Every structure is written in structure tokens, then in C-alpha cells.
Amino acid sequence: MRVQTFPRVQILQAFNSRCQTLVANDNRGFKQEFEELERVGKDLPSRAGDLPANREKNRYPYILPYDHCRVRLSIQNSQPHTDYINANFVPGGGSERDFICTQGPLHNTIADFWRMVWEQNVRIIVMVTALRCKDIVLCDKYWPLEQGTVYHGLIQVTTVTRKQGPDYFITTINLRQRDCPTVRIITHYYYPAWPDRSVPKDPSSLCAFTEHVRQKLEEIPRLGPAVVHCSAGVGRSGTFVTLLWLMQLCARGIQPDIRAAVEDLRLHRMWMVQNLEQYIFVHQCLLHWLSGGTSASRPPIQRAGSNINHNIQDQPHRSSGRGGQAGRRRRHHQRQTPPADQPQNTMQQILNPGKLLRRLLPSSSLFNPGSHAS
Numbered sequence: 001m002r003v004q005t006f007p008r009v010q011i012l013q014a015f016n017s018r019c020q021t022l023v024a025n026d027n028r029g030f031k032q033e034f035e036e037l038e039r040v041g042k043d044l045p046s047r048a049g050d051l052p053a054n055r056e057k058n059r060y061p062y063i064l065p066y067d068h069c070r071v072r073l074s075i076q077n078s079q080p081h082t083d084y085i086n087a088n089f090v091p092g093g094g095s096e097r098d099f100i101c102t103q104g105p106l107h108n109t110i111a112d113f114w115r116m117v118w119e120q121n122v123r124i125i126v127m128v129t130a131l132r133c134k135d136i137v138l139c140d141k142y143w144p145l146e147q148g149t150v151y152h153g154l155i156q157v158t159t160v161t162r163k164q165g166p167d168y169f170i171t172t173i174n175l176r177q178r179d180c181p182t183v184r185i186i187t188h189y190y191y192p193a194w195p196d197r198s199v200p201k202d203p204s205s206l207c208a209f210t211e212h213v214r215q216k217l218e219e220i221p222r223l224g225p226a227v228v229h230c231s232a233g234v235g236r237s238g239t240f241v242t243l244l245w246l247m248q249l250c251a252r253g254i255q256p257d258i259r260a261a262v263e264d265l266r267l268h269r270m271w272m273v274q275n276l277e278q279y280i281f282v283h284q285c286l287l288h289w290l291s292g293g294t295s296a297s298r299p300p301i302q303r304a305g306s307n308i309n310h311n312i313q314d315q316p317h318r319s320s321g322r323g324g325q326a327g328r329r330r331r332h333h334q335r336q337t338p339p340a341d342q343p344q345n346t347m348q349q350i351l352n353p354g355k356l357l358r359r360l361l362p363s364s365s366l367f368n369p370g371s372h373a374s
Helices: 008-036 107-119 203-219 235-251 258-266 276-290 322-334
Strands: 087-090 099-102 124-127 148-152 155-164 169-177 184-190 226-229
Touching: 008 276, 099 107, 099 235, 107 148, 107 155, 107 169, 124 203, 184 203, 203 235, 226 235, 235 258, 235 276, 258 276
Parallel strands: 099 226, 124 184, 124 226
Antiparallel strands: 087 099, 148 155, 155 169, 169 184
């Protein structure tokens, strides 16, 4: 059975009509869909992250990786629990493991992070958070910002070049194991302009950043998954992966199903596309992109109000000292709402989308080669 494809203008018309329905009556449709997703994945076990030996490896005690798709590191020195890292394989291309979504590394998990990158043959890292927000550490610095070499465990990390864009940095990193001549080239994309608990004002900023990442994904062989992380690895990370996935879907002439995509992601990592604003944001971006990315085509979708962003609230962050550890353990058992990880409430334009297959689609052999999408 062949998958029916549609011209982009027809996809735009249908999607615009759907967005108009969802936005009516103060975003009633968006609220209903997002509420229906609330319980997705909640019954999936995350026992490994809850083990006492692993709790200090979690940036947020209430954001844990699901056991069935967690990234497992190699066991070190026959020591139990050395296989743990707060990371999950998630779909976003042709398989269940096209991306790894993970938390921003902690000081005590940086070596594990780089070991994961090495063992999973990762060549692209996308970081969509600043290192700090005022006096709060959102992600520990795990690579040299300037040229230089650092060691994390058995991994040597060398920053070779660093290019600065308007709101982002592209760093070329050489990675190798100690006493091993093999060098792998990692491209690190650092976008600090997507702030925690805020919304950037310039839509073109995220567009340019995502286009750089998209081009790089097309250039290199798909040797391993791409790593995407923010602070908790669920909100901005999930939104980024969802956008890339669904834009590629539309590029193949297939009608997008945003609810199904988010549901799939939430079956692989908790809280993906964390709040209502992020859910609406995906629709805004797709509508803007399908419209050609012009300012005149800004979709009439309301921004989610504070009264419905029940997941957006100030949360205590990881602190140092034994008192902070005890507090984290108490919060862990209380299962508080995850930390705010707001999206950029803007439109994203990606020119000439790539050819990555999407898990929501059947096998590529079923596609109509005469697809109207362009």
C-alpha cells in the first residue's frame, strides 16, 4: 500500500484549518490534546535512575530515563551501576534510536557523558540551553570553550575551532581515548539564546541555528545518533526533535500528526514537549514553515497563557553541599513537577528540508516517488 502524498499547498491548507480549530475558544483544542497526552508514558518504569547508587547522577530527581530505552554504558571495572546515565534513545528518523535526549551533564557525570558519545559513535551534539541562568547552573561546562585539551576519565576532549554566529557557537572537537591514535571529529552546536523560563524575541535566530544543524546532519554519514540536550533533557530537547521530525514529514508530502509524534516521544522519555506553550509552538513553527517562512505568514495562533501553563513554574535546582543532597532526596520522593524548560515561542524556517525518514512513516519503499512535496 502506497502512502498518499500531497502538494505542500494542500498540506498547508489542511494544517491551517486544523490550527484554526485548535486555537478557537482560547486554545481549547490545544489544551484538550495536551491534557490527553498528560498520562502517556507515566506507567513506564524508571527503576535504574531511582536506585540510590544513581540518584546523584540525575540533575533533577524527578526526571529519570525510562528503563526500556535508556542508554546503557559499558560496565567499568566490574562495578555495578557504572552503566547508568540519564539519557534515552528517542525516535526522530528511520529508527527508535536516531537521537539521544539527555540532561545537561553534571560535574560528576561529564566523564560518563563523553563515554556515551564515544560508545554510541555520536558525531553531532546539539545543546539548546545556556550554561547558567543568573546564579543557577543549568549545565556544567563539559568541553573547552576555547582551543585546548581536557581529559574526562579515559576520554581526551580537544577544542580545535570555534565559530560564532549571531546567537550560537559551532565548535569542532577532536575526541579520542587515552593512548589510542584514533580521533573522531565531533561537531558541537551550542545555542544559549533559548533561555530557561523565557522566550527569545527574534524568530530568525533559532531558524538560522536549526538550518546549520540540518545541513550538518545531511553532510555526514549516520554513524550514530545525534545527542540533543538542554538542562533536564525533556522540554527544549523534545521540542527541537519534534520540529525536525515533523518538518521532514511534511517535506515528503505527508500530512503531519503532531499529537502522534509527541505521544511517541513521550513513550521514550518523560515530559518530552513539556508544556502547553511548547506544544503550541510546534504548530506555529510548522505553519510558518509551510507558509514559506515569511513574516506576513505569521500564523494566528495564540500564545499559551500563564493560567494554563501548569508545568511552568520556578523549581529548585541542584545545589551543592550535603544539605542540598538531602533536599534533593526529599524532592525525589515527592515527585514534584519538572523544572520549567520553556520553548522559544517563535516561527522556525528551515529551507530545503533533508531526506531523513521519519518513524511515523512506513518503509521508504512504499513512498510514491512522484511526491509533490518540495
